Amino acid sequence: xxxxxxxxxxxxxxxxxxxxxxxxxxxxxxxxxxxxxxxxxxxxxxxxxxxxxxxxxxxxxxxxxxxxxxxxxxxxxxxxxxxxxxxxxxxxxxxxxxxxxxxxxxxxxxxx
Amino acid sequence: xxxxxxxxxxxxxxxxxxxxxxxxxxxxxxxxxxxxxxxxxxxxxxxxxxxxxxxxxxxxxxxxxxxxxxxxxxxxxxxxxxxxxxxxxxxxxxxxxxxxxxxxxxxxxxx
Numbered sequence: 001x002x003x004x005x006x007x008x009x010x011x012x013x014x015x016x017x018x019x020x021x022x023x024x025x026x027x028x029x030x031x032x033x034x035x036x037x038x039x040x041x042x043x044x045x046x047x048x049x050x051x052x053x054x055x056x057x058x059x060x061x062x063x064x065x066x067x068x069x070x071x072x073x074x075x076x077x078x079x080x081x082x083x084x085x086x087x088x089x090x091x092x093x094x095x096x097x098x099x100x101x102x103x104x105x106x107x108x109x110x111x112x
Numbered sequence: 113x114x115x116x117x118x119x120x121x122x123x124x125x126x127x128x129x130x131x132x133x134x135x136x137x138x139x140x141x142x143x144x145x146x147x148x149x150x151x152x153x154x155x156x157x158x159x160x161x162x163x164x165x166x167x168x169x170x171x172x173x174x175x176x177x178x179x180x181x182x183x184x185x186x187x188x189x190x191x192x193x194x195x196x197x198x199x200x201x202x203x204x205x206x207x208x209x210x211x212x213x214x215x216x217x218x219x220x221x222x223x
Contacts, residue, residue: 043202043214104155
């Protein structure tokens with residue numbers, strides 16, 4: 001059973017534009033929501049994460065928006081750059097967790 | 113500082129051959145360790161995780177097995193590889209913090 005649905009599957013953005021990737025989940029017991037960035041041939045790396053006690057978290061050009069009532073969270077990349085071209089995964093877990101559940105991934109291409 | 117080592121980086125194996133992928137972590141003790149598989153263009157599928165020596169939890173019934181003979185060593189094995197075992201295998205660890213740290217992965221092609 002898919003516990004997190006990520007969209008879109010792929011995304012093309014022009015340099016300087018805003019990239020938006022969305023994830024929706026079903027189980028309200030989750031309380032940790034990270035985003036990972038993966039470059040080709042490499043392992044994913046933690047980009048930014050949020051807990052449900054806040055609705056937004058910003059780190060540089062990357063922002064997570066969290067809507068607890070709608071059970072949705074999204075990643076916004078402001079001023080997208082070609083170097084941001086990668087695959088992005090949302091994930092979720094419960095407190096004190098032993099495992100993360102990942103979304104299917106979004107392949108982002110930022111064109112110059 | 114903590115580091116994770118995973119090898120080999122690439123591997124081509126014939127169908128029916130055995131498999132052993134090794135992952136070791138340095139700079140931490142008693143980490144949670146994980147094996148994920150990523151098929152081409154797909155998401156991350158959790159295969160096994162371990163919270164301590166000799167403790168293995170399997171997430172997906174399959175042709176693979178895992179072992180944790182030492183605190184910072186996690187091994188993924190198969191007795192007989194199938195074509196469907198091809199993929200990108202990732203080891204990860206989690207310490208006391210929230211985030212996972214992934215290794216650089218092994219690209220396995222079964223021919």
